[in-house]
Amino acid sequence: MTTHTLELKNLTKRMKNKTIVDDLSFSVREGEIFGLLGPNGAGKTTTIRMIVGLISITDGDVLINGDNIRGNYEKAMERVGAIVENPQLYDYMSGYKNLMQYARIMPDVTKERIDEVIELVDLKYAIHDKVKTYSLGMRQRLGVAQALLHKPNVLILDEPTNGLDPQGIYDLRNYLRLLANNGTSVVVSSHMLAEMQMMCDRVAIIQHGKLVRIDEITNQEDEADVKVHFLIEGDISQAKQVIVKMNDGLAVTESGNELIVEASDVRFIAELNKQLVLAGVLVVGIQRKTKTLEERFLEMTRKGGDVSEVAVPVNE
Amino acid sequence: MKWLSLLTNEWIKIFSRVRTWIFLALPIIIIIGVAVYDKVTTDEEVNNNWKQELTQTTNDDKKALEEAKKNGDDAFYIEMLETNIKQNEYAIANNISPYETTTWQFMKDMAPISSLIGLFVIVVASDIVSSEFAKGTIKMLLIRPYSRWKILLSKFLATLGFAFVMWLVVIVATWLVGGLAYGFGGMDQSYLIVTEDQQVKERLIVEYVFANIGVEFIELTALVALSFMISTLFMSNSVAIGVAMFTLFAGNTIVMLLATKDWIVYTLFANMDLSVLIDGQNQLIKDLTLPFSISVLAVYTAVMLAITFTVFQKRDVKA
Incomplete structure (x- = not known):
């Protein structure tokens, strides 16, 4: 049975008759990276703020490790680490003193643990400098450090890659994966689609405060969304007829000099290729393409129209 | 805890x-700063002859009081003068110097x-x-x-x-x-x-x-x-x-x-x-x-x- 570390039940936030988060429910599993994806103003940050108790809940519940934050806030927050928007730190203190602020008030943070976390975010060289001298990336890393100090099993990061350089984003992604593999549930929010796709196991798409759908992101893409493009030299409609004749009921469409077939099985793709070649059709290229999260997202949120599909390598 | x-x-x-x-x-x-300034500027002579000094002040205050009453000045001001005169006369009669400074007087002043x-x-x-x-x-x-x-x-x-x-x-x-x-x-x-x-x-x-x-x-x-x-x-x-x-x-x-x-x-x-x-x-x-x-x-x-x-x-x- 999967354990859920974070559960949202019909979470709703209304302000002045405006519903910002509308009946939102989802559960985050132990050891997964869960993304909240939505355009700006969709209610991601409001949701996160409700989860960590920064703003009041109009309706619904948030359960963290089984404890309801509305009734048992202190217990529920014990194993939560979070960065809400940018990590704001005390500029007039050193990085180390900033960490000490949180180390002191969280349960079981040893001196060794502090050093370990500093090592981890690679800030050892500047940890005794005043935070006002830090770059945005360094602040972000110190923010991550404070969120991890007490070994939380629920880590919540709002727009964590803001202000990070590509190397920083890459490191963060790897580190979050490491944490998740060790059983930490990570919740990240972002409006950056590609980033979410690379980072998350599942992504909840939110729009107008409502949950649109939850997508599993796997290396093996959603079978129904995979299409094969055959690049044909010569008569395209003839090629189409070959395929239709030999494969009853298979969806085949033409697009320019490409024949698009809904198929994902590699052997079947090879079979189709053989049929074409044997029928004398010149096949100059085969490409297996999948719908990206981006396209699905845009489709869902009805913002974009026809977006060209992005190639993924055939690697089975 | x-x-x-x-x-x-x-x-x-x-x-x-x-x-x-x-x-x-x-x-x-x-x-x-206050202590140093006070030490530097205080005239020991005045402190030693504080009775003369205080009598002089009292006389000045009395004149001012008469003037104030004649002009119908603020009641608060008149009262203050009266209080000062009473205090000073009592000090002279009972030998209590207001100029004698110790650390407690200094604390009161500060x-x-x-x-x-x-x-x-x-x-x-x-x-x-x-x-x-x-x-x-x-x-x-x-x-x-x-x-x-x-x-x-x-x-x-x-x-x-x-x-x-x-x-x-x-x-x-x-x-x-x-x-x-x-x-x-x-x-x-x-x-x-x-x-x-x-x-x-x-x-x-x-x-x-x-x-x-x-x-x-x-x-x-x-x-x-x-x-x-x-x-x-x-x-x-x-x-x-x-x-x-x-x-x-x-x-x-x-x-x-x-x-x-x-x-x-x-x-x-x-x-x-x-x-x-x-x-x-x-x-x-x-x-x-x-x-x-x-x-x-x-x-x-x-x-x-x-x-x-x-x-x-x-x-x-x-x-």
Whole structure:
């Protein structure tokens, strides 16, 4: 049975008759990276703020490790680490003193643990400098450090890659994966689609405060969304007829000099290729393409129209 | 007790700021400055012939009093002159020199420095909550496993602690500087007051000094509660400091303008200067007594804290 570390039940936030988060429910599993994806103003940050108790809940519940934050806030927050928007730190203190602020008030943070976390975010060289001298990336890393100090099993990061350089984003992604593999549930929010796709196991798409759908992101893409493009030299409609004749009921469409077939099985793709070649059709290229999260997202949120599909390598 | 760590944190935050040390150093520098200036400029001759000096002053005061009565001057001014004359005549008759300075006299003279401390306490108190909102650090603090009221209480107690420590440091510094400059004796030294029924009475200076130390703690508590409330209501620290300063300034001015109104005794600011009530001399509002003012301050403090905690508990943090 999967354990859920974070559960949202019909979470709703209304302000002045405006519903910002509308009946939102989802559960985050132990050891997964869960993304909240939505355009700006969709209610991601409001949701996160409700989860960590920064703003009041109009309706619904948030359960963290089984404890309801509305009734048992202190217990529920014990194993939560979070960065809400940018990590704001005390500029007039050193990085180390900033960490000490949180180390002191969280349960079981040893001196060794502090050093370990500093090592981890690679800030050892500047940890005794005043935070006002830090770059945005360094602040972000110190923010991550404070969120991890007490070994939380629920880590919540709002727009964590803001202000990070590509190397920083890459490191963060790897580190979050490491944490998740060790059983930490990570919740990240972002409006950056590609980033979410690379980072998350599942992504909840939110729009107008409502949950649109939850997508599993796997290396093996959603079978129904995979299409094969055959690049044909010569008569395209003839090629189409070959395929239709030999494969009853298979969806085949033409697009320019490409024949698009809904198929994902590699052997079947090879079979189709053989049929074409044997029928004398010149096949100059085969490409297996999948719908990206981006396209699905845009489709869902009805913002974009026809977006060209992005190639993924055939690697089975 | 993990909760005490919240208090430690706040304390560390206060003392990590450079301004805190300036606030502590400034009164001490002023105290030393006053003592040195006094030592350098005081004419020993005058001190030794203080009776002549005082007789001269009394005669001048009498002339001024006649003049004032003739012109129909302000009653407050006339009363002040009368009190001075009575005091000085009593001093001459009973051989009590007002010029004899010991560390206790010095502490009594330096008592107004408490208003400077009040000013610094306002800055710290009105900043302690609002700056966390302004900088956004409040988010990092509120997502910890502590109820909001605990976090706010730790801030209140830290500010109060800072105010008290500052006051104690200044008291000790004044005593030390005064002692080094004028000698540590004088525990039995008296000063003169004129009571309501125009009687001159002797009082121990030490008594006044300790009474003043005591009432200042009460004043500081009310002042911290007021600034702290403003700090919580306003989410920008510069606005909060400004509003707190303005409130205090405007409050005092309004009390001065409306001192004769009956209801003024129930306002906060009419009761904010307790030290003047120790002797009951030159009181701006006649009806006030120490127990009454302390009671009024207690009620205001309780109400202000209730507002502060209620607002803080319910606020949606969007910083």
